[in-house]
Amino acid sequence: MPDFYATESKITCADKFAIAATTYTPKKALKGAILIGPATGIKRQFYASFSSFLAEKGYGVVTFDNRGIGGSLLGSVKESDASLQCWGEKDMPAVFEQLKASFPNTKYHLIGHSAGGQLVGLMHNAMELTSIFNFASSSGQLKNMRASHAVKAHFFMNFFIPFSNTFFGHTKSQWLGMGEPLPKAVAQQWREWCNSEGYVKASFGKTVHTHLYDDLSIPTMWVNAVDDEIAIDANVEDMLKVFTKVNAETLTLSPDDYALDEIGHMKFFSRKSQVLWIHVLNWLEKQ
Known part of the structure; x- marks a missing residue:
């Protein structure tokens, strides 16, 4: 029997939208509570093994599907x-409030995967976090990418997204093995931000009028992998420039050092990559 309970629920955002979530409650003494910020188009089930591991170690965890994704998709994706931006401004803050309600009077951490770490500065309540641990979170800036990957990235962002949105009313990212189908505005904004410096910074003063990127000063750890073609060192540095006061540590992993075939952009959270999870535990125990 696992040393935790996993329960499914719906979390109501400020605009009354209901988010599908899973809460992992440890049976042992609580060490802290963790919000898992998912990557773009990735369902919460992807993080189940990782979240179960953390719960077994005494951490309360909440995972969720952003609106328009997985269990948080209402109706057709083309109608979403x-x-x-609304994932960061509406969904993540609501889930964080639920995390605090489920696990009161403890330390709160964000573990962000790609977009899940990039969007934290849009959360109005992010100042209540104790720390942030991000994997593969970077600006994703296209012009910094290696030539070997740049062609594929430009094809997806600058041809496939506009084509798919025009003909289908949403982006069929699943056709290219890139998670769930994406709502039109998600893909459009993703394209705009990855074609700019500083990701979300492209919308400052346009659609983003309030944020905490200039206020967060909590400890953060930014982890990437040498075989990740997206979150390369230059793009991690580009994203870090947006967090003007944050206390940042960085770590670049090589699969060869851990007898792994691949880490890339996604495999850190795989059950096969448990050898990497000690970095998370070490980080959490320092905070």
Whole structure:
């Protein structure tokens, strides 16, 4: 029997939208509570093994599907008005409030995967976090990418997204093995931000009028992998420049050092990569 309970629920955002979530409650003494910020188009089930591991170690965890994704998709994806911005401004803050209600009077941490770490500065309540641990979170800036990957990235962002949105009313990212189908505005904003410096910074003063990127000063750890073609060192540095006061540590992993075939952009959270999870535990225990 696992040393934790996993329960499914719906979390109501400020605009009354209901988010599908899973809460992992440890049976042992609580060490802290963790919000898992998912990557773009990735369902919460992807993080189940990782979340179970953390719960076994005494951490309360909440995972969730952003609106328009997985269990948080209502109706057809082409009818969803979700955007990356509303994921950070509406969905993540609501889930964080639920995390605090489920696990009161403890330390709160964000573990962000790609977009899940990039969007934290849009959360109005992010100042209540104790720390942030991000994997593969970077600006994703296209012009910094290696030539070997740049062609594929430009094809997806600058041809496939506009084509798919025009002909299908949403982005069929699943056709290219890139997670769930994406609502039109999510993909449009993703394209705009990855074609700019500083990711979300491209929308400052346009659609983003309030944020905490200039206020967060908590400890953060930014982890990437040498075989990740997206979150390369230059793009991690580009994203870090947006967090003007944050206390940042960085770590670059090589699969060869851990007898792994691959880490890349996604495999850190795989059950096969448990050898990497000690970095998370070490980080959490320092905070």
